[in-house]
Amino acid sequence: MNDVKETLDRLVPEPATxxxxxAVLREARPRRRSPILQxxxxxxxxxLAALFVVAPWKGSGRxxxxxxxxxxxxxxxxxxxxxxxDWGGTLVDLKTGERKPxxxxxxxxxxxxxxxxxxxxxxxxxxxxxxxYSPLKPESELTALTREYRQAxxxxxxxxxxxxxxxxxTVYWVTIRRLMLPxxxxxxxxxxxxxxxxxAETYKPVAIRALRDRRVFDTQRVVKLETVDLSQASxxxxxxxxxxxxxxxxxxxxxxxDGAPDVLGRNPLWLGREYARLPLAQAQExxxxxxxxxxxxxxxxxxxxxxxxxxxxxxxxxCPRTMGAIEQRGAKIYEVGxxxxxxxxxxxTFFYGTVGDNPDTFAxxxxxxxxxxxxxxxxxxxxxxxxxxxxxxxxLPPEGSIVLLPGRSGSFxxxxxxxxxxxxxxELILDAARAxxxxx
Amino acid sequence: MRLSRGASVAxxxxxxxxxxxxxxxVATAVAGDEQSGADAVHDAFVQAVRQRRAFxxxxxxxxxxxxxxxxxxxxxxxxxxxxxPAELPGVQENGFGDPxxxxxxxxxxxxxxxxxxxxxADLDYGSIAAALGIASGTVGATLNxxxxxxxxxxxxxxx
Numbered sequence: 001m002n003d004v005k006e007t008l009d010r011l012v013p014e015p016a017t018x019x020x021x022x023a024v025l026r027e028a029r030p031r032r033r034s035p036i037l038q039x040x041x042x043x044x045x046x047x048l049a050a051l052f053v054v055a056p057w058k059g060s061g062r063x064x065x066x067x068x069x070x071x072x073x074x075x076x077x078x079x080x081x082x083x084x085x086d087w088g089g090t091l092v093d094l095k096t097g098e099r100k101p102x103x104x105x106x107x108x109x110x111x112x113x114x115x116x117x118x119x120x121x122x123x124x125x126x127x128x129x130x131x132x133y134s135p136l137k138p139e140s141e142l143t144a145l146t147r148e149y150r151q152a153x154x155x156x157x158x159x160x161x162x163x164x165x166x167x168x169x170t171v172y173w174v175t176i177r178r179l180m181l182p183x184x185x186x187x188x189x190x191x192x193x194x195x196x197x198x199x200a201e202t203y204k205p206v207a208i209r210a211l212r213d214r215r216v217f218d219t220q221r222v223v224k225l226e227t228v229d230l231s232q233a234s235x236x237x238x239x240x241x242x243x244x245x246x247x248x249x250x251x252x253x254x255x256x257x258d259g260a261p262d263v264l265g266r267n268p269l270w271l272g273r274e275y276a277r278l279p280l281a282q283a284q285e286x287x288x289x290x291x292x293x294x295x296x297x298x299x300x301x302x303x304x305x306x307x308x309x310x311x312x313x314x315x316x317x318x319c320p321r322t323m324g325a326i327e328q329r330g331a332k333i334y335e336v337g338x339x340x341x342x343x344x345x346x347x348x349t350f351f352y353g354t355v356g357d358n359p360d361t362f363a364x365x366x367x368x369x370x371x372x373x374x375x376x377x378x379x380x381x382x383x384x385x386x387x388x389x390x391x392x393x394x395x396l397p398p399e400g401s402i403v404l405l406p407g408r409s410g411s412f413x414x415x416x417x418x419x420x421x422x423x424x425x426x427e428l429i430l431d432a433a434r435a436x437x438x439x440x
Numbered sequence: 441m442r443l444s445r446g447a448s449v450a451x452x453x454x455x456x457x458x459x460x461x462x463x464x465x466v467a468t469a470v471a472g473d474e475q476s477g478a479d480a481v482h483d484a485f486v487q488a489v490r491q492r493r494a495f496x497x498x499x500x501x502x503x504x505x506x507x508x509x510x511x512x513x514x515x516x517x518x519x520x521x522x523x524x525p526a527e528l529p530g531v532q533e534n535g536f537g538d539p540x541x542x543x544x545x546x547x548x549x550x551x552x553x554x555x556x557x558x559x560x561a562d563l564d565y566g567s568i569a570a571a572l573g574i575a576s577g578t579v580g581a582t583l584n585x586x587x588x589x590x591x592x593x594x595x596x597x598x599x
Contacts, residue, residue, distance in 0.1 A: 004555075004559070004587055004590050004591065005559055007544075007590065008544070008555070008556075008559045008560065009559075011469070011544060012465055012468050012469045012556075012560060014461060014465065015461055015464040015465050015468060015474050015477065015478070016474070017464050017474060017475075017477075017478040019456065019457060019460035020482075021453055021456055021457065021485075023482065024456065024482060024485045024486055024489060025449070025489065027482075027486045028485075028486045028487075028489035028490050129448070129449070131449075336457055356575075356576065356577060357577070367566060367576065369575075371575065
């Protein structure tokens with residue numbers, strides 16, 4: 001196959017483009033919501049912050065809804081807001097079937113003067129991630145819109161649109177922006193608006209929504225919104241919860257069924273040799289290791305020159321494969337080292353479903369076929385293992401309950417075992433959770 | 441490990457830094473030029489960071505990311521109104537480069553993508569299957585068909 005390989009190598013030579021992870025993060029982090037909703041979020045934060053600064057009721061002798069809303073928040077330089085996202089789960093009582101939501105929330109501290117954001121993501125009140133970062137200045141929606149909306153509020157363009165009921169509470173919808181914007185999809189102008197729902201009882205904002213042509217297309221709940229002094233603000237992340245500098249590896253290897261108790265260190269819970277007409281096709285040892293992301297080292301001198309020459313001369317001269325561990329940031333060249341990983345954390349997985357042949361080794365019936373119906377039970381006594389790979393699992397549902405997550409997975413704790421079930425449907429997850437029993 | 445869901449930013453960064461050249465090379469092959477390929481990789485990882493909680497973890501993270509990169513590159517191809525299949529990047533003339541390039545470009549999409557992932561990304565069959573969302577058993581046959589077509593073309597070009 002060398003002829004094919006050589007031909008393909010000629011068709012697309014090794015790329016010369018350098019990686020830029022910072023650019024990825026810059027674009028990804030500030031825009032977790034849709035652009036319009038983000039606009040609305042940012043403008044809401046900005047507008048309410050601005051309202052407290054400009055104090056528009058001064059001298060008017062009139063105390064209206066907006067005035068009360070402003071008074072309810074404060075006038076500090078730092079905006080503190082908690083948004084409730086749509087990435088939560090559902091807590092299900094395994095005995096009664098009672099369901100209640102488990103919310104995902106983003107708490108944001110924003111200091112415009114320092115262009116600094118502290119963002120904490122939580123799932124079920126357990127911290128999922130904790131990051132402090134500076135958004136790009138020219139593109140910072142928060143910064144730009146703070147100014148824009150301050151002016152709008154000073155001009156008195158914000159106004160109460162109407163009275164409504166939201167989540168069972170009476171609210172006033174306050175329109176803080178309305179403008180015509182082109183849509184590249186149909187190349188026509190459309191009216192976009194952002195509105196804030198203010199509680200009629202507390203006058204605090206409880207939601208924001210974005211509208212297009214007067215139809216709501218996105219709504220986000222505001223759990224909290226206030227402006228505070230710098231001394232009351234938090235811009236220190238919890239290093240334990242920060243993903244920065246952390247790397248991990250994970251995997252699973254088939255084991256003989258009888259070996260499962262030894263791997264787990266105790267008698268496992270399982271669903272028997274068949275469940276829901278799905279055979280127990282494989283037992284696996286699941287493992288993970290955590291470590292640090294590779295160290296980046298500045299390259300100087302002749303080596304840096306050699307790398308630059310190599311990059312500049314492409315595509316006529318191929319650079320060695322080791323160039324994959326090179327980063328160029330402006331004029332500086334960095335070499336990226338290897339991750340170092342800590343001890344191995346293990347658990348046991350029971351795969352009910354279909355396994356297929358491994359196309360690499362031709363070994364028969366070794367690879368789980370995820371496209372077919374399946375129930376997969378993974379359990380461990382190792383809390384470290386539980387927290388790796390997805391920080392949402394820092395949340396522990398109460399004993400006797402399971403938390404269902406989008407993507408058809410459920411996690412719970414039973415008898416000291418941290419258990420996760422993946423299955424084709426949520427009902428299959430719940431049934432399997434109820435049916436688990438000691439292996440012997 | 442399947443106990444948890446979602447991918448961390450650090451995991452995404454690890455894969456990005458480790459495999460960036462391979463991602464760009466595949467995306468370049470799909471999108472038609474290196475700038476578009478690099479942009480596609482950027483777009484894919486921006487989406488990956490934003491949607492990292494949606495990663496279910498039932499397959500390797502790398503496969504999930506490869507699928508995002510391939511999709512982003514295909515999207516760029518469509519966005520730039522390049523008639524499918526995408527024009528592959530220019531190569532040094534060697535007497536048979538053009539016919540082979542045309543042939544690769546005219547392969548069925550699945551064959552073309554499998555070929556790119558196999559040779560530019562060095563992915564094994566299982567990873568190719570996961571990245572393309574196809575059964576792993578069909579990857580071998582897909583590659584065989586692509587190889588046969590390419591070999592025939594090379595032989596004709598050498599005559």
